[in-house]
Amino acid sequence: MIGIMRRRLSTEQRRAQLLTIGAELFARRPYEDVWIDEVADIAEVSRGLLYHYFPSKRAFFLAIVEAEGAKLLQASAPDPTLPPLDQLKAGLEIYIGYAERHPDGFRVAHQAAATDDDLHRIQRSRITALRDRILAGLSAVTTVDEQTRIAVTGWLAFVPVAILEWLDDPAITRDELCDLCARTLWAAAGLRPA
Template sequence: MMKLRERLRPDARRAQLLELGVRLFTERPYNDFTMDEIATLANVSKGLLYHYFPTKREFYMAALREATGEMLHLIEPSLSLPPVEAMRAALDAYLGFVEDHAPAYRAVLRGGVGADPEVQKIADDFRDAMAERLLNGARILQPTPEQRLAVRGWIGFVEAASLDWIDRQDLARPRLIQLLSQTFAAAMQAARTPRYLD
């Protein structure tokens, strides 16, 4: 039996399509489906899909922006918690998202569509926003250049560790959270007390 199409407001329809896009692009590689298939899965006409997203690439970019926005919302540190607890909660949310969206996470960080300059811009914007949230969560409201650099370097470490974790699956999530939070504390300590090697 054919499911009847539901009439939605334009913003609600666009949100529905983006939700589907996030799910699809995290489950399957970019080249594994066509706009025809997306329209069928969304139960909309191809014309309506093209009205919102003129190309598959535009649909993908919008879905990627949606996913990074969702992730930023999830990792927003709670200022009602002590900084260490807020960091652990944010890391747990981050790793949960990585685990749930592993194929897309790999694609963005390892190349493929991730090598696209626009994808890299979205990823870099995400890293900037994540760094700001981490510094705010650590109650560092006016970071020094050293602290900013340490956080950006730590984010690179988190990405590499997360990729290894989803590939190997040989470390329990709580242990990874502990490791990541300890390296963040060490990076912040090193940024606060510079020691120069002779």
């Protein structure tokens, strides 16, 4: 019998591979329907090796949520050559597109954060980074004060709820959803779209 030659990955590559496999599985199925053995089988590693990187299924899931959030934050970085409203819409397009491609994972990450302290901590960190990014963009077109900061923070809670509603009942187009979210922030910040 001829054995299959496995490629040896560095620690960072192996961890990234496991996170990618886990993200794909958790995006398609609920948490309780994803098995560590399945992840190990797909990665062609032992269950013990997976537990070497992540001490529990929960730790694995939290690492995936954190990694996916970081990817989304990086992918939605604003293009400084665009006007602020266009920067916002471009970021929203990426965020909505992610939710559209991974509806189950998007639901799990946002709904579980309401009742899970660790997920809430990860989400708060991402929200703070997004809020600061948006406030920096808004400072080019308006005075940013405490009211603006609170309005942006509230808007960041509105957007995932609007996306979840749209995923459940897409009564408007994706472009209309993006425009609605952008106009809502502009209104909350006391601005009028140009």
